[in-house]
Amino acid sequence: MATLETEDQTSFIDDLKDTLRRSKTIDGYDYNAKKRYYEPAPEQNHGAAFSQVVESRRSVRKFTDKPIPKAVLDACIDLALIAPSSCNLQPWEFHVVQSPDKKAKLVEACMSQNAATTAQELIVVVARTNNWKKIAKLNIEQWPQPKIPRHWKEFYSKGVAFTYWQGPFYAVGHVKKAFTNLAGLFRPMPRGPFTKSDMRVWAIKSTALAAENLMLAFRAYGFDSCPMEGMDEQRVKKLLRLPGDAEVVMVVGAGERDTDGVYFPRVKFERENFVKYV
Ligand SMILES: Cc1cc2nc3c(=O)[nH]c(=O)nc-3n(C[C@H](O)[C@H](O)[C@H](O)COP(=O)(O)O)c2cc1C
Numbered sequence: 001m002a003t004l005e006t007e008d009q010t011s012f013i014d015d016l017k018d019t020l021r022r023s024k025t026i027d028g029y030d031y032n033a034k035k036r037y038y039e040p041a042p043e044q045n046h047g048a049a050f051s052q053v054v055e056s057r058r059s060v061r062k063f064t065d066k067p068i069p070k071a072v073l074d075a076c077i078d079l080a081l082i083a084p085s086s087c088n089l090q091p092w093e094f095h096v097v098q099s100p101d102k103k104a105k106l107v108e109a110c111m112s113q114n115a116a117t118t119a120q121e122l123i124v125v126v127a128r129t130n131n132w133k134k135i136a137k138l139n140i141e142q143w144p145q146p147k148i149p150r151h152w153k154e155f156y157s158k159g160v161a162f163t164y165w166q167g168p169f170y171a172v173g174h175v176k177k178a179f180t181n182l183a184g185l186f187r188p189m190p191r192g193p194f195t196k197s198d199m200r201v202w203a204i205k206s207t208a209l210a211a212e213n214l215m216l217a218f219r220a221y222g223f224d225s226c227p228m229e230g231m232d233e234q235r236v237k238k239l240l241r242l243p244g245d246a247e248v249v250m251v252v253g254a255g256e257r258d259t260d261g262v263y264f265p266r267v268k269f270e271r272e273n274f275v276k277y278v
Pocket of ligand 1: 061115231
């Protein structure tokens with residue numbers, strides 16, 4: 001059962017100092033607090049059903065005319081939105097393009113691929129590198145219990161800026177990088193994000209996980225999808241009037257799989273090529 005944090009929590013700065021001293025955890029959580037939140041693992045195991053969903057997901061390039069019911073579309077997007085994200089900063093956006101005019105332009109920007117032309121829904125999956133301030137604020141304002149743990153509040157009011165604010169022209173990021181490289185000679189240190197490209201990778205990592213949730217959710221609800229990066233990102237950004245920090249990660253086409261919607265058998269290789277036990 002959920003219980004509140006005790007008042008004797010240490011502050012974020014104390015936690016950070018302690019972390020640097022011990023070089024162990026970076027989450028500042030007091031694992032020894034007597035009263036804290038517990039969420040036991042569900043007793044049921046869904047391995048077989050999950051395997052069926054994952055194994056039957058294929059990239060589908062031809063969809064039927066059957067629309068995806070709004071309730072299903074929303075349920076799939078909601079499942080995407082609960083994907084894990086770095087520091088819970090949820091850097092993603094899902095632009096569901098439904099206006100016929102915009103959809104036609106988006107299909108064109110997707111190089112008129114069949115997966116886009118025949119899709120019932122086209123969802124532009126976007127990563128934002130500059131949205132972290134807004135989401136950090138929401139992490140404080142929308143804490144789900146009556147009392148917010150001090151370390152959570154301090155992290156989202158101070159720690160997040162310390163981590164993700166890179167300053168004008170990324171100057172602060174470069175200073176942090178130099179300091180980290182030096183300190184990193186003596187202790188484990190998180191090596192970023194510090195640069196523009198680090199921030200892109202940071203935002204795209206979490207967003208890609210959410211995109212995978214979305215595609216698996218469609219499959220679980222009896223629909224299919226195709227991720228597309230074969231598109232003109234500049235045109236997509238212009239069409240959706242996306243801000244400068246937005247990265248179009250992929251466009252997901254979705255709908256009901258047509259009988260000839262999967263073009264090839266699955267082509268996968270020996271696990272030894274990819275899995276190393278060290
Ligand atoms: C990031 C990403 C971009 C992709 N872009 C396209 C694309 O533009 N067009 C397309 O037909 N398939 C695209 N695919 C689908 C891959 O070709 C497909 O996942 C791969 O061949 C494996 O097939 P499967 O998904 O059916 O298992 C993309 C997949 C990923 C992950």
